[in-house]
Amino acid sequence: xxxxSEQTERTGRDRRMLVRNEVGRRERDLEAADLVTKSAExxxxxxxxxxxxxxxxxxxxxxxxxxxxxxxxxxxxxxHDDARIERVAEVLxxxxxxxxxxxxxxxRHLRHRHIAxxxxxxxxxxxxxxxxxxxxxxxxxxxxxxxxxxxxDYYEDILGVSEMFVxxxxxxxxxxxxxxxxxFTKVEDRTDWLWVPVLDEYRAMAKRLGIPAHDHFTxxxxxxxxxxxxxxxxxxxxxxxxxxxxxxxxxxxxxHATLDTLLPDGSIRWSMLHQEAFTPGRARGDALSFAxxxxxxxxxxxxxxxxxVDKMLEYLVAQGVDVYLAHPPFxxxxxxxxxxxxxxxxxxxxxxxxxxxxxxxxxxxxxxxxPYPLGCxxxxxxxxxxxxxxxxxxxxxxxxxxxxxxxxxxxxRSD
Numbered sequence: 001x002x003x004x005s006e007q008t009e010r011t012g013r014d015r016r017m018l019v020r021n022e023v024g025r026r027e028r029d030l031e032a033a034d035l036v037t038k039s040a041e042x043x044x045x046x047x048x049x050x051x052x053x054x055x056x057x058x059x060x061x062x063x064x065x066x067x068x069x070x071x072x073x074x075x076x077x078x079x080h081d082d083a084r085i086e087r088v089a090e091v092l093x094x095x096x097x098x099x100x101x102x103x104x105x106x107x108r109h110l111r112h113r114h115i116a117x118x119x120x121x122x123x124x125x126x127x128x129x130x131x132x133x134x135x136x137x138x139x140x141x142x143x144x145x146x147x148x149x150x151x152x153d154y155y156e157d158i159l160g161v162s163e164m165f166v167x168x169x170x171x172x173x174x175x176x177x178x179x180x181x182x183x184f185t186k187v188e189d190r191t192d193w194l195w196v197p198v199l200d201e202y203r204a205m206a207k208r209l210g211i212p213a214h215d216h217f218t219x220x221x222x223x224x225x226x227x228x229x230x231x232x233x234x235x236x237x238x239x240x241x242x243x244x245x246x247x248x249x250x251x252x253x254x255x256h257a258t259l260d261t262l263l264p265d266g267s268i269r270w271s272m273l274h275q276e277a278f279t280p281g282r283a284r285g286d287a288l289s290f291a292x293x294x295x296x297x298x299x300x301x302x303x304x305x306x307x308x309v310d311k312m313l314e315y316l317v318a319q320g321v322d323v324y325l326a327h328p329p330f331x332x333x334x335x336x337x338x339x340x341x342x343x344x345x346x347x348x349x350x351x352x353x354x355x356x357x358x359x360x361x362x363x364x365x366x367x368x369x370x371p372y373p374l375g376c377x378x379x380x381x382x383x384x385x386x387x388x389x390x391x392x393x394x395x396x397x398x399x400x401x402x403x404x405x406x407x408x409x410x411x412x413r414s415d
Contacts (some may be wrong), residue, residue, distance in 0.1 A: 030228070070227040076237050078105035078248075080228050081185045091250045093117030099259035100248045101240055103133070103268060106196040107150040114266065115148070115164045121172060122146035124399070127161050129153040131328035134389045139396040143403075146172070147266030152194050155183050155305040157313050159209075161203035163365025165320075167204070174365070175316060176324045176399055179354045181347060184309070186302035187214060209311045212304070250388045278382040284333050287384035291337035298346025306353060310360075317361050322406070324364050325354050325400055329371035329391065334384035336354035366398040 077084035086107060088098045092114050109299055110289055123144040126132050132149040139145065148161050158177060165171040187195075199215070206213035227233060243260055254269060261269045270278070316323050317331055327350075329335075338344050358365050368374060376391035 002396050032051045033248070038262065043071070046249075047216075049338045055153030062367045063169045063228055068231060068234050070235070071234055074330055075277055076101075076104070078110070080106075085109050090117055092262060092266075093119070095264050097251045097264060098248070098250050098262040099253075099255055100262060101244065101259065103151075103260055103263075105151075106197060108157075108194075108201075111148055111150055111161065111379055112164045112201065115170055118146075118168075118170055120144075120306065121170045123172060124174035124176065124403075125172045126176045126178070127153075127158060127166070128176075128326070128328065129180055131180070131385055131387070132178065132392065133268045133386070134270075135392045135396065136263065136269075136389060139389060141396075141400060142398065145265065145396075149266065150194075150198070152192060153178070153180065154185060154190070155302075155309050156195050156198055156202040158309055159182075160175075160198035162312060163201040163205035163208070167201075168206075169321060171321060172322075174322045174399075176326050176402060177313075178204075178367075179350065180328060180329055181299040181350055181369075183303045183350075184299070184305040184353075186300060186305070189300050189369060194371055205312070206308065209308075209398075211311050212309075236395045254303065271340065280379055283331065283381050283383055284293050284378065287331045287333040287378075287381065290336055292386035293335045294343045295341040296341040296343070298351055301353070313357055313363070314360050317363075322403070323356075323361070324402070325358055326365070326367040326395060327351070327354065327369045328367060329374050329376045329387065329395075330369055331381040331384045331387070332336050332371050332376070333381075335369070335371055345352075346399065364402050366402070367395040376390040 015330060041311060074081075086109075089110055091098050094117075122367070124140065125146045125148045126135055126149050130149060132147060132150050135145075135147050135149070137145050137147075148165075150161065162171075162175075182379055203213045203215055244258075248259060251260070251261070254263060255272070257272045260271050260274060263269060313323060330338075338347075351369070357363060371377075371391070374391070374394045376387055377393065380388045380391040382388075
């Protein structure tokens with residue numbers, strides 16, 4: 001009774017609710033009542049560990065990507081490393097050659113730095129795609145010829161390479177400008193990104209000309225950057241490096257058994273190994289495969305691109321440059337295979353645009369898509385469109401003949 005009485009007479013301040021609530025309750029009930037339970041505390045520890053693990057894995061992944069990028073840049077510097085490209089341009093401008101594994105290189109930055117380093121203004125320069133890559137200075141027959149080709153040129157390149165010459169005070173008296181099938185393709189319709197590195201020069205020339213220009217690449221990661229993160233590319237680069245009997249570098253020679261050569265005149269010379277691989281059977285197979293892929297795909301013509309080239313030609317003529325428009329000839333095998341197709345009809349449209357340019361500005365047209373009038377043979381090609389110097393000499397000779405006639409006429413007028 002005393003106990004009962006003591007319990008009933010307790011005042012409110014004597015109540016120990018917390019203790020009373022704890023007494024006799026199961027552990028899981030206690031944990032359910034807590035804001036942070038023992039199991040939750042253990043979970044928090046696991047979450048911290050998981051977060052640290054994720055951060056560690058993320059860091060290792062980024063370090064791995066950085067390693068892949070650095071390795072690809074080191075093993076293929078003429079494609080990825082601007083500093084090395086500039087070094088090569090300095091060597092070429094000094095009159096020496098540079099020997100490299102292959103021609104998978106970034107030609108536009110190389111071209112810009114090469115032109116910037118020239119110690120003279122060439123008499124004539126060739127602007128075009130890799131159709132011209134084997135047009136050596138000797139084809140000029142004593143005339144100072146510089147080969148300013150880039151890989152797979154588009155209309156931005158006519159503006160961009162012209163800007164390189166203008167910016168560095170090296171604009172030649174004569175320019176041979178190649179007009180090829182896909183030159184006027186709209187940016188969104190292209191399947192490659194080789195044109196991207198010339199954007200700055202293209203935009204600068206567009207500003208000179210007072211015409212609109214696209215000023216960005218839509219992909220947030222530049223393709224050239226993405227390429228450096230490629231594991232398959234790294235594997236190929238490592239394999240090539242391990243198998244190569246000699247490493248790339250400067251040279252006083254104009255050819256090599258296993259390395260392709262970049263010449264100081266802007267052209268290239270294939271290695272003996274590559275030349276042996278360019279068999280007639282391989283060239284024919286490549287030409288036919290290319291032709292069948294192209295037959296039903298006529299060249300696309302973006303009108304702003306046509307207008308940009310038109311303005312560029314107007315500017316060059318106003319600067320006193322004698323411009324020659326050229327069509328690089330196709331392999332006869334390819335040419336025959338695309339006849340009577342939508343593609344061949346598209347080529348006629350490109351030829352028509354070229355005639356319009358020539359008529360408007362009083363320009364000469366040399367070369368031609370059709371190889372037969374030029375006498376270019378199938379055995380002079382390594383694929384559907386890249387010919388050797390023997391075929392290119394025919395086009396250069398056309399230029400030399402017309403230019404000689406113009407100079408003779410000028411001398412007669414001055415007398």
